[in-house]
Amino acid sequence: MLGQPAKSHTVTCPHCGEDVEQKPGAGRLRLYCDPEAGRQWRQRMRALGFPV
Numbered sequence: 001m002l003g004q005p006a007k008s009h010t011v012t013c014p015h016c017g018e019d020v021e022q023k024p025g026a027g028r029l030r031l032y033c034d035p036e037a038g039r040q041w042r043q044r045m046r047a048l049g050f051p052v
């Protein structure tokens with residue numbers, strides 16, 4: 001739905017399970033506690049055969 005704030009809820013890092021703080025305003029939704037965690041998680045998923 002257009003106009004719905006995607007950052008209104010807390011995101012949990014799939015890499016380590018910690019809460020990820022969201023910066024208000026424009027920009028991408030942060031999914032990981034840091035970019036390196038996201039990269040490692042994606043590598044692991046690729047190794048398991050997921051198209052991420």
Ligand SMILES: [Zn+2]
Nearest residue numbers: 013016033037
């Ligand atoms: Zn993390």
